[in-house]
Amino acid sequence: MALPRPLAQGSPEVALVTWEEGVCLSEVIRRPFTASSMEDSEIAARMTAAKMLARVFWKLLFRHRIALGGLCAGNVLLRTAMDDEDHYQVVLLRCGLCRQVDQATVDDVREIASAVHRGASPRELGELFLSRVHGRAGGRPEEVVDPEGFYSSIASLLGLTCLAESGGSGVTQPLRGALLLHRGLEKLRSHGVRASAAHLQVATAAVAAHGVCSRLDPFSDGCLYEALLEVEGGKF
Structure with a gap:
């Protein structure tokens, strides 16, 4: 996962951050998820993005006590990793609705x-x-x-x-x-x-995360539960 890096604080309400390249997930999910109309690489990219977003959601919650609120496809970019073109990277553009959780x-x-x-x-x-x-x-x-x-x-x-x-x-x-x-x-x-x-x-943050992930990869039901087991399974 990647985030835009802060460059300067223009005002208490405005910050200047780096420009990030990638394909907006809102463009990705407009295409129906069907094996007959998609190439294997596109299916793999969507499944990878869903898994990465799901893992990010649970890691932020359990390791940093942050609820990733307001997650929507328009706030996420998907791109190949800069150091490995065979892997994908998820970029979260805006996290303004995140909440610290006790x-x-x-x-x-x-x-x-x-x-x-x-x-x-x-x-x-x-x-x-x-x-x-x-x-x-x-x-x-x-x-x-x-x-x-x-x-x-x-x-x-x-x-x-x-x-x-x-x-x-x-x-x-x-x-x-x-x-x-x-x-x-x-x-x-x-x-x-x-x-x-x-x-x-x-609960609301989890619903939003599941909504985005399940639209990316409907066949795995958004993979939120599987990601939970990956992140916290050893403690169950």
Whole structure:
């Protein structure tokens, strides 16, 4: 990953930085991701860019306590690495919506991700949300609306609930990435579970990152989960 280098501070609100070359990702993702209409090199470039962005997101969060907010394709360039033309480099042009995250919130995210990775039960995950998210936001256990329904909602999100409502059989497909985050926040609100501003900032930043990565590489679902395992898997 690369960033524009600061050259001078024109004013408290304006800084002069280096001009960076590359192909804007907004141009890249305009082309549909189909093997029949793309060359192998273009497919590889898009997959590489998605993986690099996903790794950058988690490294900034877990190692530097920074939530990479406002990530969009128009703020990212893709180019060949200056020291190796066989490799690609991602350039982040603007990071104005980044937020410093406190260590407690980072630990909460790591603990919840670890629980999901090891296959924790819906009740265990629910209790973790109540203690690490709801409790830190000032919520009390008695404020939760229909606790059993809350645990069932988590089971549904994880793809463990049978399709009884539609008369189908089997289990639902697990939600991942941005969709899982969005549905999770909806479930929290519907059951009166609170979330701090810091938790919401991290979740919103992850949704934006997943959106860009999944448009680059739809087949790997944005590779945000795989990148999380690469960055933090040894601690789970």
